[in-house]
Amino acid sequence: MPKMRAVQVPHAGGPLEIVERDIPEPGPGQVRLKVQACGVCHSDSLTKEGHMPGIMYPRVPGHEVVGIVDAVGAGVAGWKPGQQAGVGWNGGYCGYCDNCRRGDFFACTTATYITGVTSDGGYAEYMIARAEAVARLPEGLSPVEAAPLMCAGVTTYNCLRNTGARPGELVAVLGLGGLGHLGVQYAAKMGFKTVAIARGQDKAALATQLGASQYIDSRAQDPAKELQKLGGAKVILATVTAGDAMAAVVGGLGVRGTLMVVGAAMSMQIAPIQLLGGCTAIKGWYSGTSIDSQDTLAFSLQTGVRSMNEVFPLDRASEGYERMMSGDARFRVVLSVA
Numbered sequence: 543m544p545k546m547r548a549v550q551v552p553h554a555g556g557p558l559e560i561v562e563r564d565i566p567e568p569g570p571g572q573v574r575l576k577v578q579a580c581g582v583c584h585s586d587s588l589t590k591e592g593h594m595p596g597i598m599y600p601r602v603p604g605h606e607v608v609g610i611v612d613a614v615g616a617g618v619a620g621w622k623p624g625q626q627a628g629v630g631w632n633g634g635y636c637g638y639c640d641n642c643r644r645g646d647f648f649a650c651t652t653a654t655y656i657t658g659v660t661s662d663g664g665y666a667e668y669m670i671a672r673a674e675a676v677a678r679l680p681e682g683l684s685p686v687e688a689a690p691l692m693c694a695g696v697t698t699y700n701c702l703r704n705t706g707a708r709p710g711e712l713v714a715v716l717g718l719g720g721l722g723h724l725g726v727q728y729a730a731k732m733g734f735k736t737v738a739i740a741r742g743q744d745k746a747a748l749a750t751q752l753g754a755s756q757y758i759d760s761r762a763q764d765p766a767k768e769l770q771k772l773g774g775a776k777v778i779l780a781t782v783t784a785g786d787a788m789a790a791v792v793g794g795l796g797v798r799g800t801l802m803v804v805g806a807a808m809s810m811q812i813a814p815i816q817l818l819g820g821c822t823a824i825k826g827w828y829s830g831t832s833i834d835s836q837d838t839l840a841f842s843l844q845t846g847v848r849s850m851n852e853v854f855p856l857d858r859a860s861e862g863y864e865r866m867m868s869g870d871a872r873f874r875v876v877l878s879v880a
């Protein structure tokens with residue numbers, strides 16, 4: 543049996559360990575990717591620490607995957623060996639639940655297939671993906687450039703394009719990490735008046751480079767008051783991991799503004815009365831389907847949005863993961879696999 547290198551979590555809370563495994567064979571409806579690059583997303587901590595229900599260990603994390611299709615299972619149409627492809631958090635759709643039969647694939651996937659959570663992900667030389675979860679890669683993006691777009695990219699792009707905000711309106715992006723630094727770029731390219739909010743002054747110049755017209759240092763200023771001085775935000779894209787940081791900006795929403803929550807914070811405390819006067823809303827968002835990923839790749843290529851990456855080899859996945867968790871990465875850690 544041919545072997546591959548993979549980086550797995552042996553049990554919830556366990557270390558990332560490099561192991562040798564059999565190269566998996568694709569089953570019906572599946573393709574095998576020879577992985578080229580995989581981004582390291584903060585959501586990989588959910589797999590590493592066991593913060594999602596029902597994870598079977600050992601588990602290989604990684605859901606920002608770009609690779610070459612090198613084998614296809616029975617019944618797969620539309621994919622053949624040699625094609626370049628990407629897969630994100632959304633690991634596929636069952637096709638038969640009520641939501642799928644209604645055409646709402648977005649609603650199926652949250653409950654069924656999650657790359658790197660319910661099946662092994664891209665911290666490995668090969669991985670298996672369901673054919674419907676795989677996105678086509680356009681020419682013009684390297685694997686390392688494209689990988690972060692499969693989660694950090696599609697999550698922020700797809701969220702922003704579904705908010706109803708119109709060009710010229712005020713959109714704030716809270717947090718400048720892997721997701722946030724892409725969110726600022728997408729918001730600016732979509733024509734929003736874009737404000738970046740992060741902790742400290744060290745990211746101020748970068749925020750401007752990424753397209754923000756204004757930077758708010760949440761340590762030195764009250765971000766809600768600063769947003770109100772600008773007229774109030776139509777949308778605040780909350781990419782941070784901390785609920786208290788999200789709560790601190792709710793007061794910066796304008797009339798009928800929405801706090802779009804993409805950061806997987808475990809709690810957030812706000813006074814509901816704060817929402818009444820301005821009819822404001824708080825809404826969650828998860829990344830998107832493989833078609834949303836294709837749209838993200840196309841938009842990024844067209845407008846020049848790119849992830850700023852720090853590249854680590856697969857053998858140093860654990861170091862790369864710690865770098866991402868430390869908050870010091872500028873801005874995405876990507877594992878270069880082949």
Ligand SMILES: NC(=O)c1ccc[n+]([C@@H]2O[C@H](COP(=O)([O-])OP(=O)(O)OC[C@H]3O[C@@H](n4cnc5c(N)ncnc54)[C@H](OP(=O)(O)O)[C@@H]3O)[C@@H](O)[C@H]2O)c1
Nearest residue numbers: 584585717718719720721741782783784787805806828829
């Ligand atoms: N909804 C989805 O589909 C989806 C998809 C991908 C990721 N996520 C989630 O989105 C979040 C961000 O992921 P990422 O990969 O971008 O993470 P990341 O690169 O590690 O960035 C983390 C961000 O959180 C901020 N942060 C951390 N601790 C904070 C604190 N105590 N107070 C205020 N801000 C704090 C940092 O803010 P500064 O910039 O101020 O340092 C940074 O911007 C994670 O929770 C992840 O699980 C959700």
Ligand SMILES: [Zn+2]
Nearest residue numbers: 583585693694
């Ligand atoms: Zn992710």
